Amino acid sequence: MAKKRKVGNLLGLAVLSYLTQGPTHPYDLGRTLRAHGDDRSLKFTHGSLYMVFQQLEKAGFVAPVETGRAGLRPERTVYAMTDAGLRELRDWLRELVAEPEHEYPRFVTALSLIGALPPDEVVELLTTRLSRLTEVRASTRQEIDAALARDVHPLFLVEEEYRLALLDTEAGFVENLLGRIAGWRSAWSAAVSGGKS
Amino acid sequence: MAKKRKVGNLLGLAVLSYLTQGPTHPYDLGRTLRAHGDDRSLKFTHGSLYMVFQQLEKAGFVAPVETGRAGLRPERTVYAMTDAGLRELRDWLRELVAEPEHEYPRFVTALSLIGALPPDEVVELLTTRLSRLTEVRASTRQEIDAALARDVHPLFLVEEEYRLALLDTEAGFVENLLGRIAGWRSAWSAAVSGGKS
DNA sequence: TCTATCATGTAACCAGTTACATGATTTT
């Protein structure tokens, strides 16, 4: 069902999650997120963080505490999580884990329009993709292993393992597709419209 | 590398793709897209279509032709693809097919924050997810079969087959995860912060 | 004929990104 949340951006969820460890200000949270490598599963920038804090505040999930207190650095506002915030965090996470949502990965879209390219070219492009996929797979694998070597608990690596699984599936699918395209040449040309380049 | 496109929204790509069949106006294209079930691989609404046409026009990829011509229905503007538009379509598609991009599926994010929920609850939630996944899988399968029965060429179903593969992988991963969680109870509690609810 | 739904579009709003601003450290 995916109810309409007051704050929809998943970055907001991460913020709430980190605020359970105590109050902070947006800039600092940014550093923390990057330090923890959360930027691999979350898209955000400097600016978007201030944005989300603002939204969370309007929604009543966080509230400013120590505002104004400046070491000798620029002014800054420190926020803490509210009770409503904690509830939202839990509820939201529950939903995300329990209910798969319909998503729109770019490759899916590309596939749905692929008929607009001539088959020979598609074969070539897919081959390129395959090798890129192999590279990404390797580097992800490496990062996981490195983390494990540093004694990071696997609990904190599940998302990367999941990515790995997805990469393998994609590679398999692409290979399989490559195999089938040859047989489709005739139906394909019926779909393509323009000429070269 | 993913160069910065003048129009970034994939809906724009779909528009260009359909415009190879001849000029139309936004509203009509909307109907067509839904009729073709493209709304399964593309997220759009009435409003966003007008948006994208506007952007495409500013970028020089489409140009108005028959503007003003009203049957007796409201005013409407018919657009046709330009040469630049055709080039963009091809180039963009090539990139999408050849180069995998780093994406942020919601489940990945959820996994990365899952430590904020107690393990027993996570087990329960994942079990729920598993059954939802089975449902989705079944209905996707069904849609594919129905289409095949209607003699739709498999070329136009690749994206759904790909989804199927992803669903299977996800289900497998979740099952596997369920198995491993039991052993993690101790490390897990160290990560959880708050109390109940 | 009244009401619903279709057909078409614009305007107002909200979220996210990029660019700008400014004092404090660190590096060269």
Add this chain to the structure above:
DNA sequence: AAAATCATGTAACTGGTTACATGATAGA
């Protein structure tokens, strides 16, 4: 001591979504 970079924030812009407007058929 000049240049670079860090720390912190605001403002301006751009893209996308939602809500509104209005005439035209079609169904009750």
